[in-house]
Amino acid sequence: MKASQFFISTLKEAPADAEVVSHKLMMRAGMIKRLGAGIYNYMPMGLRVIRKVETIIREEMNRAGAVELLMPVVQPAELWQETGRFDKMGPELLRVKDRHDRDFIIQPTSEEVVTDIARQELRSYKQLPKNFYHIQTKFRDERRPRFGVMRGREFTMKDAYSFDRDVESAGRSYENMYAAYCKIFDRLGLEYRAVAADTGAIGGDRSHEFQVIADTGEDAIVYCPTSDFAANIELAEAVALLAARAVPAQAQAKTPTPGKSTCEDVAALLGLPLAQTVKSLVLATDELNEAGDVAKTQVWLLLVRGDHELNEVKAGKLEGLKAGFRFATVAEIEEHFGCKPGYLGPIGLKKPVKIVADRTVAQMADFVCGANEADFHYTGVNWGRDLPEPDLVADIRNVVAGDPSPDGKGVLAIQRGIEVGHVFYLGTKYSAAMNAVFLDETGKPKPMEMGCYGIGVTRILGAAIEQNHDDRGIIWPDAIAPFTVVICPIGMDRSDEVKAAATQLHEELQALGVDVLLDDRGERPGAMFADWELVGVPHRVVLSDRGLKEGQVEYQGRRDAEASKLALADVVAHLK
Numbered sequence: 343m344k345a346s347q348f349f350i351s352t353l354k355e356a357p358a359d360a361e362v363v364s365h366k367l368m369m370r371a372g373m374i375k376r377l378g379a380g381i382y383n384y385m386p387m388g389l390r391v392i393r394k395v396e397t398i399i400r401e402e403m404n405r406a407g408a409v410e411l412l413m414p415v416v417q418p419a420e421l422w423q424e425t426g427r428f429d430k431m432g433p434e435l436l437r438v439k440d441r442h443d444r445d446f447i448i449q450p451t452s453e454e455v456v457t458d459i460a461r462q463e464l465r466s467y468k469q470l471p472k473n474f475y476h477i478q479t480k481f482r483d484e485r486r487p488r489f490g491v492m493r494g495r496e497f498t499m500k501d502a503y504s505f506d507r508d509v510e511s512a513g514r515s516y517e518n519m520y521a522a523y524c525k526i527f528d529r530l531g532l533e534y535r536a537v538a539a540d541t542g543a544i545g546g547d548r549s550h551e552f553q554v555i556a557d558t559g560e561d562a563i564v565y566c567p568t569s570d571f572a573a574n575i576e577l578a579e580a581v582a583l584l585a586a587r588a589v590p591a592q593a594q595a596k597t598p599t600p601g602k603s604t605c606e607d608v609a610a611l612l613g614l615p616l617a618q619t620v621k622s623l624v625l626a627t628d629e630l631n632e633a634g635d636v637a638k639t640q641v642w643l644l645l646v647r648g649d650h651e652l653n654e655v656k657a658g659k660l661e662g663l664k665a666g667f668r669f670a671t672v673a674e675i676e677e678h679f680g681c682k683p684g685y686l687g688p689i690g691l692k693k694p695v696k697i698v699a700d701r702t703v704a705q706m707a708d709f710v711c712g713a714n715e716a717d718f719h720y721t722g723v724n725w726g727r728d729l730p731e732p733d734l735v736a737d738i739r740n741v742v743a744g745d746p747s748p749d750g751k752g753v754l755a756i757q758r759g760i761e762v763g764h765v766f767y768l769g770t771k772y773s774a775a776m777n778a779v780f781l782d783e784t785g786k787p788k789p790m791e792m793g794c795y796g797i798g799v800t801r802i803l804g805a806a807i808e809q810n811h812d813d814r815g816i817i818w819p820d821a822i823a824p825f826t827v828v829i830c831p832i833g834m835d836r837s838d839e840v841k842a843a844a845t846q847l848h849e850e851l852q853a854l855g856v857d858v859l860l861d862d863r864g865e866r867p868g869a870m871f872a873d874w875e876l877v878g879v880p881h882r883v884v885l886s887d888r889g890l891k892e893g894q895v896e897y898q899g900r901r902d903a904e905a906s907k908l909a910l911a912d913v914v915a916h917l918k
């Protein structure tokens with residue numbers, strides 16, 4: 343590629359609205375151009391990086407056995423009404439109407455559409471497992487779009503969805519994607535950490551965020567350098583809080599005491615590890631009564647939100663658990679916490695179950711929790727025990743560096759991170775709601791076990807820059823640089839030798855498949871070097887009359903402090 347044919351547009355100053363370094367540098371390097379709040383043109387230089395990121399993701403997804411398709415950006419509301427998300431999702435979901443006044447949404451993600459495909463196409467256990475993915479434009483009407491492409495409103499995501507016959511097989515699909523994500527982020531050349539995250543309304547321990555380490559990251563991650571423990575801070579704080587309140591001996595009692603029972607009591611009663619009962623108010627399920635066996639009951643641990651599920655109250659079925667708690671109404675919760683209660687995590691559930699009570703256990707669960715939704719980010723959990731008027735803020739258990747790790751294998755460290763990927767076991771949440779069933783060997787219909795796996799393609803650009811830059815500009819990892827090598831001839835218009843050598847080197851490298859750019863714009867050396875240091879091309883070769891007389895060029899890696907001399911004859915071998 344010749345610079346004169348390409349489009350290069352660099353700026354000396356970043357626009358005032360750019361707060362973080364990646365946003366500033368992407369604007370200055372001409373990678374993106376703002377069109378509206380959180381909406382950007384991907385300019386030629388930036389698009390080259392996006393394409394390289396996509397290629398790596400695509401290669402590893404294909405290698406992992408996922409199958410690419412492409413689902414529409416504009417999706418009929420009917421599917422989203424089937425799962426209830428059309429109404430339940432907040433203003434982040436962009437809803438539009440067509441000329442017939444029919445409702446549509448611009449996809450923020452594609453569970454509904456992919457589940458619709460699956461229920462039509464995957465009918466037999468013989469067709470499972472299957473994993474469909476696409477790399478597609480998303481829209482989320484973020485409350486605070488900022489940091490350029492890191493929190494845009496329109497952005498590109500790779501989202502994959504797995505379909506399995508049972509929980510065990512779904513676990514293998516999850517592990518498979520987890521491994522593929524490690525390969526992807528390794529190949530992208532980023533320093534990252536996979537951390538356990540809240541499983542929201544699904545349960546189990548299968549949710550991990552892939553966080554790129556960067557001081558400017560919006561997320562905090564907690565890990566133990568001497569063990570495997572790594573979690574996002576919401577989860578870590580909840581776990582720490584429980585650990586800080588170890589189960590007292592008397593909590594092992596098998597019968598909850600009216601008005602006195604604590605979460606620990608309930609956990610002990612149900613035989614659930616405490617770590618799994620974190621973050622929640624407890625409601626029982628129909629299954630409790632049906633099974634008649636508390637120890638085997640799967641319990642939703644949640645914070646009820648809205649009236650929606652509350653209509654299904656069958657409080658009378660809750661006698662077994664109810665005895666221990668004072669129930670609070672939603673109105674009380676609203677008054678107490680100053681907001682509508684929100685769904686939180688369930689934990690340890692094999693499959694979703696219906697909520698059967700409209701009451702939450704206020705006394706055992708004075709809480710502040712982390713729900714993974716905008717405007718519902720509480721951190722920490724206060725399982726206030728016999729606290730007459732709990733001080734919610736004071737009772738948040740802040741995790742600080744040096745705290746003991748919950749696994750007892752060392753002390754905790756804290757880093758900031760940027761969430762670039764998320765793998766998530768969904769269970770039958772969508773397949774049950776949309777009746778996506780397959781027939782097993784015995785001809786019995788069963789809902790498919792699902793997982794979803796996202797990567798923020800465009801966010802990766804910002805994250806990579808936050809991690810790799812200096813005061814002169816971007817330092818792209820080789821794998822995703824817009825160009826791997828730039829040839830900078832000095833005085834190309836004056837010197838035939840320089841022109842011939844530069845042209846030949848350009849052609850040779852191109853023939854070898856090296857992504858090389860020849861800067862034939864005739865800029866002065868200072869301006870030329872400044873541009874490529876800003877753009878972040880990893881390898882630069884400078885050709886001049888003086889050097890060529892001795893058969894030499896100057897080579898400088900983007901991270902090198904100084905240029906070094908290299909024989910012209912060795913350049914190709916050095917760079918290929």
Ligand code: ATP
Pocket residue numbers: 482484491492493494495497499761762763764796797798799800801
């Ligand atoms: P965040 O916590 O940053 O809002 P999320 O948890 O809402 O992200 P997911 O629903 O897990 O995001 O989506 C999968 C991936 O899509 C994220 O891991 C992230 O890399 C990317 N992503 C999400 N929101 C945005 C956005 N507004 N702009 C760019 N990328 C995004």
Ligand code: MG
Pocket residue numbers: none
């Ligand atoms: Mg979000």
Ligand code: MG
Pocket residue numbers: 714761
């Ligand atoms: Mg998140």
Ligand code: MG
Pocket residue numbers: 551761763764
């Ligand atoms: Mg996420």
